[in-house]
Amino acid sequence: MARRQNLTGWLFASPVVIGLLVFTGYPFLASLYLSFCEYDIFNPPTWVGLNNYRILFTRDPLFWTSLKNVLYYTVFAVPMGITFGVALAMLLDAKIKGISVYRTIFFLPSIVPVVATSVLWLWLLNPRIGLVNTLLRLTGVAGPTWLGDPAWSKPSLIFMGVWGVGGSMIIYLAGLKDIPVTLYEAALVDGASTWQRIRHVTLPMITPVIFFNLVMGLIGSFQYFTQAFIMTGGGPLDSTLFYALHLFYQAFMYLKMGYASAMAWVLFVIVVAVTAVVFKTQGRWVHYGR
């Protein structure tokens, strides 16, 4: 009977298990194998040992450019996303009339498909007729060419990322709602100011949520691809050639699947390492209310 139940359980789980093995497990292992091969899709892969990795680190300057670009994006976009997300969640935690309308408004950008967001921002950042530069002109400032300027292209994409913090904001908001009122009451009784309540009650209590968003944000930003692919194609002057975009070009434009697999594994190792470091530090700043 127990065996039968077991079998039934596996049968029910089988779509997920098979899907995971076939569509995630197999490509995962295959890409590891391919990273040691030359593979152009047309012909069977041939084993070349560490050659792809050697080329990657010694003979492909664009690899370093793309790595620098993605680090730049991560270093600015992730902390900014957290800061704005938390700040916005706190504002939208206020008990005022029509608050759910405001919440909806700020959440909306995060449910707009990324392609639509990208096209929208292409218009907003248009140097001549875009809203951003039009507003700047009203204040007497001549705006840059944004995505057309190597110095401004990455900041433009970072601004655009901040616009979409609604998704993480909702999670912070849930975290804020979870903070027991008694803690604030105790702080009030002790005579804590607003800033002290934020600093010593609110922020420590939502550190698990910040930690979650930090990890997810890091993983997401290292894989940053779609917006750059649609909006800039890596230009101008490779200033938005992000790691995943370089990888995509190697695989599908230059037919170097083996090399692209090696790139993917290097990225995987970087992401795992960074995430491990963040996990290591959590003991010092993440409070689980215990």
Next chain:
Amino acid sequence: MDAEARARLTPVGMALLVARIASVAAAVAVALWLYLGYTPPKRSSYPGREKVIFWHMWTSNWAEVINNICRRFNESQERYEVVPLTVCGGSLKTLIATAGGDPPDCMGQWETVIPAWAERGALTPLDELMEPGDWARLRDKMYPAVREIGTYKGHFYGLATGMNIWACYYRPSHFKEAGFDPDKFPKTLEELDAIAEKLYRYDKNNNITRIGFTPWGLSHWIALFGGTLFDYDRNELSICHPRNIDALAWMAGYSNKYGYDRVLQFQAGLPSTMEASWPFMSGAYSIVVDGQWRIQQIFEYMPNLDYRTAPIPPPAGGKENACWSNGNFMIIPSGAKNKKGALEFMSFWSGVSDPARAAEFYTWGGWLPITPDVANAPIYQEYIRKFPEFKTFVDIMSSPNVQVTPPTPVQAYLMHRLGWAEDAARREVMSPKAALETIRDEVDRELKNTRVSLKPAS
């Protein structure tokens, strides 16, 4: 539902009941429609014939033209049936289909795939597929650029169905307004520079309101300056050819004179260059370099527009009737099932088998033919009489100074980096020489990397 329950039904309950009945009825209606009314798209009009699966990249009005050519082919003989299919992102899908062992029989492509795919054995050499006599005749008749562009390492892989040539379009009214005779288009690049300066217009804040002329596309200017990206005698790339550097320096000179950002700001405010919104038609440019397909677009969207065309004037010591050219190509993947059928269709379309008949297709698309036979066909000559400005492009087609993208297996990478070098020099972040030297080293490295990739050390 019994009488008691019905009696208890509240208005909300009633509404829910109605909604439930309505959704069931809708589901039944959809099921009935699927069963009775829906007919899947017809895949074949000639069930008994050998199918030739043809993937192409055209959509909207262009797809209509392609479908008509396929229809005419199917009506012209009784053995094959070409089944056309628009495939967006075609090269990637063909790549995957080829890898999966089920490619189309022929595919319309841009030429950048020829060296890369041929190098990897993914394309059928057409010269070997054709009867030797047919191939010899075609080889001798093709315009030089058509032959070069389809050839890789001595074999012919891509048969053009239409070529693209670039020339100057200009607005006579702007010329008159600036005091120039529109019948006398500049004969040299230096004259063009001088006239362009007088054709620019600015507002009170010194922002550009009309561009006299601004260059783009380094490949065109390399051809005009007498440079080259590929040394065909030595069979190697020549990215840093002195005349290539001169061409890029001249382009950078425009940025220096008119301001890269200022031109970019102006262009950013213009509509896209697609079809009816092409900014030349609205007068945003006085002189612009563009392809022959614009003539038909102008006729369609702005038939009364006063414009002229002329070959791009060369600089001192440069080459006349020169430009970079590319084309729409038909290739046959090496794994195709019906290669003979595909070849027959390609020959039909490009006019190898009957130039006079194919000439009509070329007029439908406003394409440049691949052989003088098609160009000289009465129907094509009639087209040129209808669109006299088209003659500029047909004349350039036979010029030996038309250049094509270098036949290197890293063509896509080369063109990507060439765009970078052009950008770097025009933004003046690097000297033209340094920019070209940078990409020469990059492309050399890539070539080495790819060679390793093709011939792994044993």
